Amino acid sequence: MVNFKNKIDSINAPVDTNPISIYDKLDRKSEKSGNLRPAQESVLKDWFDSRQNDSDVILKMNTGSGKTITGLLMLESRRLKNNKMQVYLCNTVNLVLQTIRQAEEFGIKYCVIESPSNVIPSDASLGRKILITTVNKLFNGKSIFGIENKSIKIDGLVLDDAHTSTEIIKSNMQIHITRSKHQQLYNEIFELFDESIQSQGNGTYFDIINYDIKQKSPEPFLPVPYWDWQKKLDSITSILSKYASNTNEITFVWPILRDTLKFCTCVISPTGIEIVPFVYPIEMFESYYTANQRIFMSATTSTDTTLIKDLQVKKSAIKNPLIYKNERWSGEKLVVIPSLISPNNLQRFNIVQYFGSKKNSRFGIVAISPSYFNTEDWKAYGAKIATKDSLEKDLQMLNAPIKTDPLVLVNRYDGIDLPDDRCRILIIDGLPRAQTLYDKYIDKITKNSTEYKIRITQKIEQAMGRSVRADTDYSVILLIGSDLIKFIRNDAEQVLSAQARKQIQIGMEVSSETQDEIYNNDTEITAKKALVDLISNSYNRNESWKTYYRMEMDNIDYSKPQFTNLERLQQENNLFKRGINPTIDIQEYNQQFLKFVSDNHEITDEEQAWYLQFLATVNYQFSTQKSFEFQLQAYNLNKKLLLPPVNQQSKLIEGPIRQQRLKNISITLAQFDTFEKLRNYTDDVINNLQFGVKKDDFETAVDDLGKLLGFVTDRPDEYQKKGPDHVWAIDKGKYFAIEDKSEVSTTRNEIYKSETGQMNNSQAWMNENYKNTEIHYFMVIPVKYLQSGAGFANPVLIIRKQGLKKIRKSLTQFINEFSKINLKSIDESFIQSNLVQYNLTPEFFLKEIGEVPVLNASSKSR
Known part of the structure; x- marks a missing residue:
């Protein structure tokens, strides 16, 4: 017989929705699931007391501090209170399985989307259990959650690892x-x-x-x-x-x-x-867009400002993340920059050679490289290169008591955990690179923008977190590659998290002090010994190092903010969204857009140019003339942007006479306040004059080299979209025309017919634009043998690896001569004598650097 009184009592009984109380009452199965940690209790209390009605919440907790169960408890609280649908989204199926295991261990009711039915369970839609599934299930054009007005209503939603989720969501809105x-x-x-x-x-x-x-x-x-x-x-x-x-x-x-x-x-x-949209139409996913509460889980090291544009997260959530106020730092990271210890003997190739050949180590040595192209030397020295197919097996190798080979991961800056002895030495090899075509394009044209710096810094910090996964974990982190070091020293400061900023600061200090120790005896042997002695403080658990690290990290200044111009980001986001509305008042829109650009004084020329190109794109449907006016302004600010289809004459350069060349060098050197700043600048040039360096960086270095040598330089292919990569005016009526092939594999055997054809096109352009002049042609490529059928219309000299090495050596020696000279007033005769002494003359390039190409490579040894 039905007891209606009991049913009435159950209706009237208040439901306890406090997540801390819920946890205490859970039927927990795991012995590991003891009391909540202080960080968990703190954020759950703050959320329950004052944030459970916020539409957007960013939850920031350290790695290993229990974010997953915290997010599940928030959803469980909402489920008990509202009896409505709660969804926990993970980035991968493996992470779904991990979350399920935690839900089972802690006794939280959950359900999943079963295959092959691919249907949302009624337990989820009726609010009886939390749905745990992947980001992909919700964010796709055929989503089972529906899109636009056919979407299923969600009450509470947790996005685990919001930044990685963002990349997946964006990818799902691209073709x-x-x-x-x-x-x-x-x-x-x-x-x-x-x-x-x-x-x-x-x-x-x-x-x-x-x-x-x-x-x-x-x-x-x-x-x-x-x-x-x-x-x-x-x-x-x-x-x-x-x-x-x-x-x-x-x-x-x-x-x-x-x-x-x-x-x-x-x-x-x-x-x-x-094919990528200007503005991601995230609002089409109404289940996400109109959820009563969206909880974005983010590491304490992440910058969340990009979520405004990418996921339409509210500005208020970015400004006021949910954090444990007593939580500071997690784990121990000895960050070391080897090239600061010895600029001559601990460059990237020295580190690759030393650690790439390490065998049978008691702990894991792992490198993260930005591309497979960058792993050739690691492989040559014996390291194992993990591919997509071998990754799982290669990672299992790190579980063995003895790790037979160093492991190189390609573009795996997040999503892989390497705790404890699986990795005690992590090497971040070079600046992270974009992987999608669109991101590569954006990186190329906005390399000095704050958004670029935030994106790259985030990847660096994600990489630094691979080998330290808990409070008690520790690891050495080596930063190598001239592009990475330059970025860390010059660009990352304003966007690094407080933890990473301090860790890198400690690393730079101990690296510099180690340099002082070997200053008078800096050889390859002493430099490597100094490096090993330094990093062994970490894996040998030196007590003084541990104490010093704790003291320094406890003194972190959290008051110095990361880049937080949220007003600008919000304005930009609103303007871009309005720009794709075909019914806008274009004149009013143009005024507001230009005012936004002029009012934000911190906007760089690159960013301003990018904004103007977007404005030109919006205007094209209304007025081609106005559109091309904006586009020409954008192009003049940044030659990497689209060249508008308007008549423009090629701008030609004229060579300096000898005295003017010396004056040019004097002006260039006088731009630097100290020799150290000059040395840092020329080190970047020298380090980028090598095969394997990214095309843009190599071409910039060649152009900078020409300027350092006092020549007048131009980049026709970059600025005018035709002609050679470089033109150097070396004297009155005399020119060098240079084609770069820096990314060609050093194992290549031939110069292809297509490459000689490209040079011949450049020669035709030069002959048309620089008539009645003396032109010498160079191709920078690691091989001098011509493919059958390949040939040059005019003579061409080849600059190979040895030629670049000679240039780097001569430039280094030349610049060192100015170490004790007042850079603001240099005697031009001193410049001339050193140019001659170190062979930095046009004749040197023609006679010592360039080589004559040879036919029939297959019949000759290289």
Whole structure:
């Protein structure tokens, strides 16, 4: 018989929704699940007392401090209070399984989306259990949660590891076309925009045409100009629609982008095509967008400002994250910059050689490299390179008592945990690089922007966290590669977290002190011994080091904020969202947009140029003339942006006479207040004059080299989208024209016919623009043998590895001569004598640096 009185009593009984009380009453199964930690109790109390009604909450807790169970408890509290749908989103299936295990250990009711039914369980939709699933399940164009007004209502939502989730969500709103899988689709799009992408870089266009995927070198890419994209909008829409139903790379994105293609950027490379929206239409996912509360879990080291634009997180949540106020730092990291200890004997190649050949270690030695192209030397010295297929097996190797080989991970800055003896020495090898075509394009054109610095710094901090996964964990972290060191020293300060800033500061101090110890006896042997002695303080658990580290970390100044110009980010976000609305009042919009740019004085020229290009794109549908006016302004600020289709004459340069050349050098050197600053600048140039260096960095170094030598320089391919990579005016009526191939593999045997063809195009451009002058042509490439059928229209000299080495040595010696000279007043005769002494003359390049190319490489040894 039904006891209705008991039912009435149960209705009237108050439900305890305090997450701390909920935890105490859970039927916990695991012996590990003891009392809540102070950090967990603190944030749960703050959330329950004052934040449970906020629409957005950012929860920041240290690694290993129990974020997962904290997030689950918040959802459980909401479930008991509201009896509505609660969703916990993870980035991968493996993380879903880990979260499920925690839910089971702690006795929290949960459910999952079962295969193959792929249906949201009624236990979730009726609020009886928390749904644990992946980000991909919610964020795709055919989401089972629905999109737009057909979406399922969610009450509470937790996004685990919000920053990694963001990248997945953005990717799910982009079209990625892989050429090897969809050759016909690739061809149709390429042919549609063939001429317009060639107009944005003739040399790069032919690099795309002639790219050899077997060489594994970084792939060239070009953007489709927005004017051609919008002009051919019907055609591109028709092509994509035709393939949408049977091409997975389009199928799950098409419902999101099909009606907003006009406001997308298309980037084309030899291996694929990407189509990316200017503004991610996150509001289409109403289950996410209208959730009553969204909880974003973020590491304490992460900068959250980018979430405003990417996930439309409210500014108030960024300003007031939910944190444990007594929590400071977690784990021990001995950060060391070897090149600061010995600039001559502990450069990147010394570290790769030493640690790459380490065998049978009692603890793991792991390096993180930005690309497979950068791992060739690691492999040569015996390190194991983890591939996508071998990764799981390679990581298992680190569990063995003796680690047979060092392990190199490629672009694995997050998502892999290497605690305890799995990794006691972590080597971050070079500056993290973008992986998608669009991100590579953005990085190229906005390299000095705050957003770029935040994104790169975040990856560096994520990498630093791979080997220290708990309060008691410890690791050495070596930072190598001139691009990474330059970024750390010059660009990262304002956006580093307080913890990472202090750790790097400690590392720079101990590295500099170690340099002082070997200053009078800096050899390769003494430098390596000094490095090993320093880092052994960590893995040998030196008590003095441990105490010093604790004392320094306890004195962190948390008052120094990371970049937090939230007003600007919010304004930018609003303006970009308005810009893709075809019904805007364009004149009013232009005024407001330009006012935004002028009012924000910290905006760099690169950022201003990027904003103007966006403004030009918005204006194109209303007025091509106005659009190209804005585009020309943008291009003049940053030559890496789109060259507008307006008549512009090539700007030619004239060579200096000898006395003017010396004056040019004097002016360049006088820009530096101290020799140390000059040395840092020239070290960057010297370190980037090597094969394997990223194309943009290498080309910048060659241009800087020309200026340091007093020549007048130009970069026609970069600035005018045609012609050689470099023109140096070396004397009155005399020129060097240089083509760079820095990313060609050093194991290559031949110069390809396509590469000589590109040089011949550059020669034709030079002959047309620099008539009646003396021109000497150089190609910087690690091989001098010509492929059968390849040839140059005019004589060309080849600069190989040994040639670059001579240049670096001569430039180093030349610059060192100014160490005790007043840089503001240098005698020009002193400059001239040192130019001659160290062979930095045009004749040196022609006779000592350049080599004559040779036919029939296959019959000769290199």
